[in-house]
Amino acid sequence: MSQHVSGHNRPEAAPFTERTPRVVAARHLTRRQGRDKAGRFLVEGAQAVREALAWTSGEVHELFVTATAAERNADLLRSASARGIRVSEVDDRAAASLSETVTPQGLIAVCDVVPQPLEAALRGTPRLVAVLHGVSDPGNAGTVTRVADAAGADAVIFAGDTVDPHNGKCVRASTGSLFHLPIARSRDADEVFAACRAAGLRLVAADGYAEHDLVEASAKGDLKHPTAWVFGSEAHGLPDDVVAKLDTSLKVPLYGAAESLNLATAAAVCLYASARDHRN
Numbered sequence: 001m002s003q004h005v006s007g008h009n010r011p012e013a014a015p016f017t018e019r020t021p022r023v024v025a026a027r028h029l030t031r032r033q034g035r036d037k038a039g040r041f042l043v044e045g046a047q048a049v050r051e052a053l054a055w056t057s058g059e060v061h062e063l064f065v066t067a068t069a070a071e072r073n074a075d076l077l078r079s080a081s082a083r084g085i086r087v088s089e090v091d092d093r094a095a096a097s098l099s100e101t102v103t104p105q106g107l108i109a110v111c112d113v114v115p116q117p118l119e120a121a122l123r124g125t126p127r128l129v130a131v132l133h134g135v136s137d138p139g140n141a142g143t144v145t146r147v148a149d150a151a152g153a154d155a156v157i158f159a160g161d162t163v164d165p166h167n168g169k170c171v172r173a174s175t176g177s178l179f180h181l182p183i184a185r186s187r188d189a190d191e192v193f194a195a196c197r198a199a200g201l202r203l204v205a206a207d208g209y210a211e212h213d214l215v216e217a218s219a220k221g222d223l224k225h226p227t228a229w230v231f232g233s234e235a236h237g238l239p240d241d242v243v244a245k246l247d248t249s250l251k252v253p254l255y256g257a258a259e260s261l262n263l264a265t266a267a268a269v270c271l272y273a274s275a276r277d278h279r280n
Contacts, residue, residue: 013089015066015067015089015090015091016064016089016090016091016094017090017091017093017094018093018097020090020094022062022088023064023090023094023097023098025038026042026062026064026098026108026110027097027098029041029042029110030042030098030168032166035113035164035166039112039113040061040110040111040112040113041110041111041113041114041166041171042109042110042111042168042171043108043109043111043171044098044099044100044101044104044105044107044108044109044168044171045105045107045172046069046073046105046107047175047176048109048171048172048175048176049063049073049076049107049108049109050076050176051175051176051178051179051180052109052111052176052179053076053079053080053085053109055111055179057114057116057179058111058112058113058114059111059112060080060085060109060110060111061085061086061110061111061112062085062086062087062110063080063085063086063087063107063108063109063110064088064089064090064095064098064107064108064109064110065077065087065088065089065090065095065106065107065108066089066090066091066092066095066106066107067089068106069095069105069106069107070089073107076107092104092106095108099168100168100169101168101172113166114165114166114178114179114183115158115165115183115184115185116182116184117184118157118184118186118191118192118195119195120184121182121183121184122154122182122195122196122198122199122201123182124154125199125200126154126155126199126200126201126226127154127226127227127278128148128151128152128153128154128226128227128229128271128275128278129153129154129155129157129196129201129227129228129229130144130147130148130153130155130156130157130228130229130231130267130271131156131157131159131192131196131203131228131230132144132156132157132158132231133159133160133162133189133230133231133232133233133238133242134159134160134161134162134233134238134239135162135163135231135232135233135234135263136161136162136163136234137163137234137263138163138164138167138168138169138170138173139169139170139173140173140234140262140263140264141158141162141165141167141170141173142165142169142170142171142172142173142174142175142178143173143267144156144263144264144267145165145170145173145174145177145178146173146177147264147267147268148177148181148267148271149174149177149180149181150177151268151272151274151275152275153181153271153275154181154182155181155182155183155184156181156182156183156184157183157184157186157192157196157228158183158184158185159185159187159188159189159192159230160187160188160189160192161187162185164185165178165183189242190245193245193246196228200226201226201227201228202225202226202227202228202248203228203230203245203246203247203248204227204228204229204230204248204249204250204270205230205238205242205243205246205248205249205250206229206230206231206232206238206249206251206252206266206267206270207232207237207238207243207249207250207251208237208251208260208266210249210250210251211249212248212249212250212251213251213252214250214251214252214253214269214270214273215253217250218277221277222248223273223277223278224277224280227274229267229270229271229274230242230246231263231266231267231270233263234262234263252266252269252270
């Protein structure tokens with residue numbers, strides 16, 4: 001029943017609808033419970049799907065594509081078909097039922113989930129790691145993943161009660177970075193901290209109330225150490241009991257009148273400060 005779509009040369013068979021069993025099965029992956037059960041998740045849009053196809057640590061199982069999206073992405077579909085990935089044409093309503101965006105892009109891949117065990121993600125001698133602790137906003141979590149990738153971090157770890165890295169909005173905000181560096185997930189934050197220490201990383205809280213700031217730490221050479229930056233929730237930051245478990249805490253200095261920075265911006269400043277000092 002597989003339908004291979006390539007540019008104008010589409011099959012005569014009718015496209016899948018939202019009631020087609022494979023579309024129904026894929027729709028379960030829009031929920032965390034369904035993703036955890038199946039060990040798969042959905043990736044939407046040409047850029048993210050292209051990154052998924054280039055991914056070496058997992059598998060892409062199927063592409064769902066509308067006729068319009070097939071015309072726009074003929075090369076991408078040829079590449080998928082050449083690798084034996086099933087390409088199935090769907091109608092617009094089926095595509096919309098798989099999309100978590102206001103304007104569905106008509107191209108959705110079913111992929112293996114990305115997280116690795118903590119030990120695997122921290123294998124070797126990591127120099128820079130981002131730990132998200134209790135971060136609930138998927139857009140922020142995805143953006144921090146993208147920033148960590150751009151800064152050359154070795155891994156991103158989702159710790160404690162943090163949003164699922166496969167949440168649709170989180171995947172979109174990571175713009176493919178989810179596939180570029182190891183991702184680990186553990187509900188046990190203490191286990192995460194212990195694994196980071198075992199990998200030789202110094203645990204540093206990004207804390208707006210810290211006594212010392214990034215600039216001072218950099219001047220003293222402290223940011224040259226292998227570092228796991230720990231970022232807390234958007235609204236409340238890191239709880240005091242968590243900060244007490246870490247090796248130190250640092251704030252981003254605010255030179256103007258702004259009260260604070262949002263999570264993704266603060267993460268960018270912290271991760272790049274470490275990345276720069278590692279390279280100097």
